[in-house]
Amino acid sequence: EAGVAQSPRYKIIEKRQSVAFWCNPISGHATLYWYQQILGQGPKLLIQFQNNGVVDDSQLPKDRFSAERLKGVDSTLKIQPAKLEDSAVYLCASSTRGTGVPEAFFGQGTRLTVV
Amino acid sequence: AQSVSQHNHHVILSEAASLELGCNYSYGGTVNLFWYVQYPGQHLQLLLKYFSGDPLVKGIKGFEAEFIKSKFSFNLRKPSVQWSDTAEYFCAMRLEGQNFVFGPGTRLSVLP
Numbered sequence: 001e002a003g004v005a006q007s008p009r010y011k012i013i014e015k016r017q018s019v020a021f022w023c024n025p026i027s028g029h030a031t032l033y034w035y036q037q038i039l040g041q042g043p044k045l046l047i048q049f050q051n052n053g054v055v056d057d058s059q060l061p062k063d064r065f066s067a068e069r070l071k072g073v074d075s076t077l078k079i080q081p082a083k084l085e086d087s088a089v090y091l092c093a094s095s096t097r098g099t100g101v102p103e104a105f106f107g108q109g110t111r112l113t114v115v
Numbered sequence: 116a117q118s119v120s121q122h123n124h125h126v127i128l129s130e131a132a133s134l135e136l137g138c139n140y141s142y143g144g145t146v147n148l149f150w151y152v153q154y155p156g157q158h159l160q161l162l163l164k165y166f167s168g169d170p171l172v173k174g175i176k177g178f179e180a181e182f183i184k185s186k187f188s189f190n191l192r193k194p195s196v197q198w199s200d201t202a203e204y205f206c207a208m209r210l211e212g213q214n215f216v217f218g219p220g221t222r223l224s225v226l227p
Binding site for chain 2: 003004033035040041042043044045048055056091093101103104105106107108109
């Protein structure tokens with residue numbers, strides 16, 4: 001099956017600019033996650049969607065970050081305005097709601113550098 | 116709040132050495148536990164997972180992990196590592212219906 005697709009792979013922007021990332025999950029996966037992975041750390045959840053509804057956005061810095069998942073399929077994550085500390089890899093993952101223990105499938109990530 | 120800790124930041128081994136990476140989680144109830152691996156330049160991939168039953172779980176590429184509930188641990192093991200096992204390893208936990216909480220990761224370097 002096709003994996004989780006993310007674009008772009010790399011992005012360099014200046015602080016205070018805006019940026020958007022796109023994610024297309026595995027077909028049929030109802031749950032979609034956005035994680036932020038700062039160099040040397042484990043992924044940290046930004047937001048979790050179930051279909052097109054938000055399940056958990058408690059760790060999303062809502063003054064600058066926003067995300068949507070229209071129609072319950074692909075998703076975009078936006079940062080506006082960006083800060084230096086937003087430099088990180090942004091990972092998208094998806095999982096099913098099936099029986100057993102659904103694992104998360106990850107995309108390649110978008111490496112963001114804010115200068 | 117739920118959290119995952121990993122004992123080692125960086126482990127260096129020679130080929131054929133045995134590997135054990137420590138992982139502890141903090142949550143008093145039922146959890147699902149995972150080990151993910153990230154090879155250089157690649158995406159996170161699942162090595163193995165535990166949700167119930169036999170506490171010794173076997174995964175891909177000869178890896179296994181043991182769930183010890185009394186110690187809140189889920190350590191990853193491999194009897195003989197190869198150079199190709201060089202990667203970053205992440206332990207993660209998940210409560211039902213919720214997100215995955217990851218540990219900080221352990222970087223494994225295997226010397227040929």
